[in-house]
Amino acid sequence: MGIPKILIVDDRPENLLALEGLLEQFNIDLIKANSGEEALAHTLDHEFALILLDVQMPGMDGYEVAELMRGNKKNRHIPIIFVTAASKASAHVFKGYESGAVDYLFKPLIPMVFQSKVGVFIELFQQKEALREKTQEFNRKLIELEELQQQLEETNEQLLMLSTTDGLTGLLNRRRFDEIFNAEWKRGIRAQRPLSLIMLDIDHFKAYNDTYGHQVGDDCLREVARTLSSIPLRELDRFARIGGEEFAIILPETDSKGAMQVAKRIIESIEILSKPHSSSPSSNHLTVSVGVATVIPNSEISSRKLMEVADDALYEAKHNGRNGCCSLALSEKVSALTAAPAFS
Numbered sequence: 001m002g003i004p005k006i007l008i009v010d011d012r013p014e015n016l017l018a019l020e021g022l023l024e025q026f027n028i029d030l031i032k033a034n035s036g037e038e039a040l041a042h043t044l045d046h047e048f049a050l051i052l053l054d055v056q057m058p059g060m061d062g063y064e065v066a067e068l069m070r071g072n073k074k075n076r077h078i079p080i081i082f083v084t085a086a087s088k089a090s091a092h093v094f095k096g097y098e099s100g101a102v103d104y105l106f107k108p109l110i111p112m113v114f115q116s117k118v119g120v121f122i123e124l125f126q127q128k129e130a131l132r133e134k135t136q137e138f139n140r141k142l143i144e145l146e147e148l149q150q151q152l153e154e155t156n157e158q159l160l161m162l163s164t165t166d167g168l169t170g171l172l173n174r175r176r177f178d179e180i181f182n183a184e185w186k187r188g189i190r191a192q193r194p195l196s197l198i199m200l201d202i203d204h205f206k207a208y209n210d211t212y213g214h215q216v217g218d219d220c221l222r223e224v225a226r227t228l229s230s231i232p233l234r235e236l237d238r239f240a241r242i243g244g245e246e247f248a249i250i251l252p253e254t255d256s257k258g259a260m261q262v263a264k265r266i267i268e269s270i271e272i273l274s275k276p277h278s279s280s281p282s283s284n285h286l287t288v289s290v291g292v293a294t295v296i297p298n299s300e301i302s303s304r305k306l307m308e309v310a311d312d313a314l315y316e317a318k319h320n321g322r323n324g325c326c327s328l329a330l331s332e333k334v335s336a337l338t339a340a341p342a343f344s
């Protein structure tokens with residue numbers, strides 16, 4: 001906080017000297033003017049805590065100076081004390097207040113009264129300054145806080161993305177797949193609507209990696225992911241990469257017929273790619289095998305069972321020569337697997 005500035009205005013040098021003497025005890029920056037014009041010029045360069053203004057001056061008198069100061073937005077709130085040798089007639093006093101005086105002192109000044117008044121204005125100015133600084137600091141902190149909050153939100157979003165997305169393909173990862181799958185399973189139990197699960201696997205992907213290298217293998221996984229993502233599905237159908245070259249799609253409210261249509265579209269879309277796979281024993285280009293499983297979920301069985309059956313269907317598709325799909329309904333498997341351990 002800077003030292004408060006006080007402007008004293010009087011046309012007579014001896015009066016300025018007297019005022020200076022009375023103000024000696026204060027830690028202030030004192031600026032003097034011997035005319036109204038000079039006083040106005042100083043208000044352009046400084047911000048004053050208080051102006052002590054002589055009323056009787058040749059040329060522009062104290063009232064005119066005060067009125068001009070009040071007319072300026074920057075100076076409107078600077079306190080002015082008129083200092084006059086004129087009579088104490090109330091008409092004079094009122095004129096002073098009209099032109100914006102906050103106080104009125106009569107010559108000869110009584111030092112104690114004068115000094116205590118000035119002291120009050122200095123204190124008020126310092127309080128105002130302190131408040132302004134606090135407000136500025138508060139605003140700075142507020143901006144900092146808003147920036148921090150934004151950073152935090154961005155970090156959280158990135159974290160969420162990282163924790164739910166497969167880094168290589170940008171598809172949902174295994175963790176997020178499990179969450180969604182379990183949620184859809186529960187929803188299926190409540191709604192008693194069919195839930196289908198598709199599992200697919202790139203045929204002879206190990207041979208692909210061995211032939212072209214892992215870098216090209218990764219590119220291939222990305223391309224397959226992009227191709228799968230471009231298949232038009234409903235918003236509630238979710239693609240995920242659940243293993244090295246294994247992908248899955250959750251198809252809520254979809255029966256096996258609907259799921260098979262999606263499976264066929266998957267096989268076609270990979271066929272259309274015509275991506276060379278010179279070391280594939282079953283084709284000269286890249287192909288996928290697709291397993292489909294469908295069930296109306298119920299609380300008697302575990303959601304895991306549907307995944308096992310989809311996996312069985314995928315195995316069947318592989319067994320049948322690959323580049324094809326196979327569908328199994330869970331009910332058939334359940335009855336066929338009665339000897340299996342309890343589904344939990």
Ligand SMILES: [Mg+2]
Nearest residue numbers: 011054056057
């Ligand atoms: Mg005078």
